[in-house]
Amino acid sequence: LEQDDLNTFREEFLDMHTYDQANFFIEQEEDMRQRIYGYLSPAEFAEIIESMEFEDTIGYFTEMNPQYSAAILSELPADDTADILNLLEKEEVMSFLTAMESESAAEVKSLLNYEEKTAGSIMTTEFIAIYNIHTVKQVMQLLKEEAPDAETIYYLYVIDEAKTLVGVISIRDLIIADEDTVIKEIMSEKVVAVSVAKDQEEIAQLFRDYDFLAVPVVDFQNRLLGIITVDDILDVMEEEASEDYSLLAGVSEDERHTDTAFQAAKKRLPWLIILLFLGLITASLIRQFEDTLDQVAILAIFIPLIAGMAGNTGTQSLAIAVRGLASGEFQKQGKLKLVLRELGTGMITGSVSGVVIAIVIFIWQQNLVLGLLVGVSIMASLIVATLAGSFIPMLMDRLNIDPAVASGPFITTLNDIISILIYFSMATSFMSYLG
Amino acid sequence: LEQDDLNTFREEFLDMHTYDQANFFIEQEEDMRQRIYGYLSPAEFAEIIESMEFEDTIGYFTEMNPQYSAAILSELPADDTADILNLLEKEEVMSFLTAMESESAAEVKSLLNYEEKTAGSIMTTEFIAIYNIHTVKQVMQLLKEEAPDAETIYYLYVIDEAKTLVGVISIRDLIIADEDTVIKEIMSEKVVAVSVAKDQEEIAQLFRDYDFLAVPVVDFQNRLLGIITVDDILDVMEEEASEDYSLLAGVSEDERHTDTAFQAAKKRLPWLIILLFLGLITASLIRQFEDTLDQVAILAIFIPLIAGMAGNTGTQSLAIAVRGLASGEFQKQGKLKLVLRELGTGMITGSVSGVVIAIVIFIWQQNLVLGLLVGVSIMASLIVATLAGSFIPMLMDRLNIDPAVASGPFITTLNDIISILIYFSMATSFMSYLG
Numbered sequence: 001l002e003q004d005d006l007n008t009f010r011e012e013f014l015d016m017h018t019y020d021q022a023n024f025f026i027e028q029e030e031d032m033r034q035r036i037y038g039y040l041s042p043a044e045f046a047e048i049i050e051s052m053e054f055e056d057t058i059g060y061f062t063e064m065n066p067q068y069s070a071a072i073l074s075e076l077p078a079d080d081t082a083d084i085l086n087l088l089e090k091e092e093v094m095s096f097l098t099a100m101e102s103e104s105a106a107e108v109k110s111l112l113n114y115e116e117k118t119a120g121s122i123m124t125t126e127f128i129a130i131y132n133i134h135t136v137k138q139v140m141q142l143l144k145e146e147a148p149d150a151e152t153i154y155y156l157y158v159i160d161e162a163k164t165l166v167g168v169i170s171i172r173d174l175i176i177a178d179e180d181t182v183i184k185e186i187m188s189e190k191v192v193a194v195s196v197a198k199d200q201e202e203i204a205q206l207f208r209d210y211d212f213l214a215v216p217v218v219d220f221q222n223r224l225l226g227i228i229t230v231d232d233i234l235d236v237m238e239e240e241a242s243e244d245y246s247l248l249a250g251v252s253e254d255e256r257h258t259d260t261a262f263q264a265a266k267k268r269l270p271w272l273i274i275l276l277f278l279g280l281i282t283a284s285l286i287r288q289f290e291d292t293l294d295q296v297a298i299l300a301i302f303i304p305l306i307a308g309m310a311g312n313t314g315t316q317s318l319a320i321a322v323r324g325l326a327s328g329e330f331q332k333q334g335k336l337k338l339v340l341r342e343l344g345t346g347m348i349t350g351s352v353s354g355v356v357i358a359i360v361i362f363i364w365q366q367n368l369v370l371g372l373l374v375g376v377s378i379m380a381s382l383i384v385a386t387l388a389g390s391f392i393p394m395l396m397d398r399l400n401i402d403p404a405v406a407s408g409p410f411i412t413t414l415n416d417i418i419s420i421l422i423y424f425s426m427a428t429s430f431m432s433y434l435g
Numbered sequence: 436l437e438q439d440d441l442n443t444f445r446e447e448f449l450d451m452h453t454y455d456q457a458n459f460f461i462e463q464e465e466d467m468r469q470r471i472y473g474y475l476s477p478a479e480f481a482e483i484i485e486s487m488e489f490e491d492t493i494g495y496f497t498e499m500n501p502q503y504s505a506a507i508l509s510e511l512p513a514d515d516t517a518d519i520l521n522l523l524e525k526e527e528v529m530s531f532l533t534a535m536e537s538e539s540a541a542e543v544k545s546l547l548n549y550e551e552k553t554a555g556s557i558m559t560t561e562f563i564a565i566y567n568i569h570t571v572k573q574v575m576q577l578l579k580e581e582a583p584d585a586e587t588i589y590y591l592y593v594i595d596e597a598k599t600l601v602g603v604i605s606i607r608d609l610i611i612a613d614e615d616t617v618i619k620e621i622m623s624e625k626v627v628a629v630s631v632a633k634d635q636e637e638i639a640q641l642f643r644d645y646d647f648l649a650v651p652v653v654d655f656q657n658r659l660l661g662i663i664t665v666d667d668i669l670d671v672m673e674e675e676a677s678e679d680y681s682l683l684a685g686v687s688e689d690e691r692h693t694d695t696a697f698q699a700a701k702k703r704l705p706w707l708i709i710l711l712f713l714g715l716i717t718a719s720l721i722r723q724f725e726d727t728l729d730q731v732a733i734l735a736i737f738i739p740l741i742a743g744m745a746g747n748t749g750t751q752s753l754a755i756a757v758r759g760l761a762s763g764e765f766q767k768q769g770k771l772k773l774v775l776r777e778l779g780t781g782m783i784t785g786s787v788s789g790v791v792i793a794i795v796i797f798i799w800q801q802n803l804v805l806g807l808l809v810g811v812s813i814m815a816s817l818i819v820a821t822l823a824g825s826f827i828p829m830l831m832d833r834l835n836i837d838p839a840v841a842s843g844p845f846i847t848t849l850n851d852i853i854s855i856l857i858y859f860s861m862a863t864s865f866m867s868y869l870g
Binding site for chain 1: 450451452454486575578579582583588589606607610611625627642643644645646648665666668669670672673676677679680681683684685686690692694695696697699700703704706707708710711714715717718719721722725728729732733734735736737738739740741742743744746747748750751753754755756758759762765769773776777778779780782783784787788791792795799813817843844847848851855
């Protein structure tokens, strides 16, 4: 009877797509999970792991029996195993590597040495390389044997005797070609390869620009080390977009909506405490103008308006600059040009907003000087804010710091401070005309 | 001599990757561009167009002679032509369609009817469908003939006599299989298809979850209409990420870093003017508390601090909610759970920040009541801000409005207003203890 249950389960379960298998598995309690480990071969379970977020799999690897988990890690593509091991402590990594099949372990070890977020760390070593002197027929024969294990067979990379990358051929071209043709004659020599140290964001850009399904990864002597496939690039794009988005909002990239309130608070508090102290700087700056405030208390009511406008304008400029830098589309003079353009944009938006607010305040408060004061402050603040919002990320890019780190709250607070300084300095100067 | 020039140019130019050809072409002045049109066949130029941003190609289509541009539009994959025509005025579209080759024009017309950002609008109709009763050998023969024109040959979709989608087979499986096998026996029946009206963001999610290279698009009777390939999904992901990022920063999605200062200002001003008037609301609210301010002017110095903290906290919650919604990972109760979690997070971060600021102000100003007042205001503001930041996007999602539209500046300004109301209401109540 037990055997029957097992067979029924396997039949129905394995009939689902691996992503759906994963979703089913995730919803189970530990005792059911333990039974599933017993029901599935390491190879079958490895496919489920492949379609999960790797961060979520760590708990499962520790609750499995060690032989089963080592077998799964041996079955996974080496790049995925490396990604998973990278999430563990050093000692755990060593114990898993020792328990793994030695050939897989060696491949994984070589990948673990590459720096995070580079071509080396996202490439796979399960690819099919073919020699330029082989014929189409020989290659098709090779494919019949090796296709089941390769990560992709849609592009085959061609090497010479020295293992140097010399060309590429698509399976489409192979199918169309005559059986006896030598690869050298039909391959394309226009092969775009990336260096093993290249940044993953630039590689994603390359996939988008050239519509690649895969790119080869080479060392500095142009020897083929691995390939990167488009499914990994989808994850890179998601990761980079999520990173930029999080930084703009001032949240930690690794905060997830499934975190507990306490975990989320722990990740947000460092930022909030920094902002608190930046806010205290603003407060102590305004305090310098206490006399002005005491005499004309109505000045205070426009503080949120001026600071808010400056903060929002700065964030707009920041977003345009960061997006422009991420697109990799800037020509040599382009960055300076953008900063100058932002200056121009700030002058236009500042003048229009300044005039509008001056008129509104004049009508509302019947006070021309107050209207002019707020209007000119808005104008000056918007000009400075657009400049800061575009110049600071450009400067960071120049210093090789990811410009997205100049996050929203930082630029916003900086512009708060500057705009309030402008407002109160001007108010103090024109004090005698106010009242 | 002229003929020699042309040959040399063609040889060197066509040897480049189409993306590089496009970059070279873009940098030329109009007279050189006109010569290039003369040098290249419509088919050759179509490949260059394919690797450009379609928004940038409109100018070129209007400067070419009409026959040449119509020929290019006929050569392009029908989905790309439809995307380009979608950027034009109705009359222009009709004149291009009339000039195009009739078969291509018909295909493009059918695509133009699908709503923007749905499966129908991004699918291609250049796919290879095979019948379930054919043998591997017959299919390989078909591939030899049709492969050059198909958008992808890596997955072949299997239909029955009624053109209903019944399965899928990868080229990998075809290569491994025996020549006489019937497709029905080796195809996978687990084919994931999307409806022609499905939203492109959900389809991108599907590609990421299932690592697809292509998905078939079907009508409500499960008849195969087209396929969507992963290269189009890379563009969709970029577009959606850029859209969310822009909305968080309050910039228009179609603002580009290559716009002039005037164009950029024109796109930003509507938002800024709205924010200006929202800021005036804040100002008039504070004005209600003019008496309080007149008596205790020092209250004003903490306005930017309190509003800034509330604004930043709200944006954090907003980002987490929008990212969570975009990931499509929420279970049934998940959305309510997130709002409750944010409430918890707001209570923790609010309490910690409130206590810290109360102590700092007490030490700095030697004024316990002021410290408590600012501390409690910060705590209450942070709790309300986290709630608003998570509840509003959830509500919009429920009302089928894209939650990303609850953009950063909007949530920030709303939280500014709420936090200042809290601060001044409390200050007025405890007036007698302040001084």
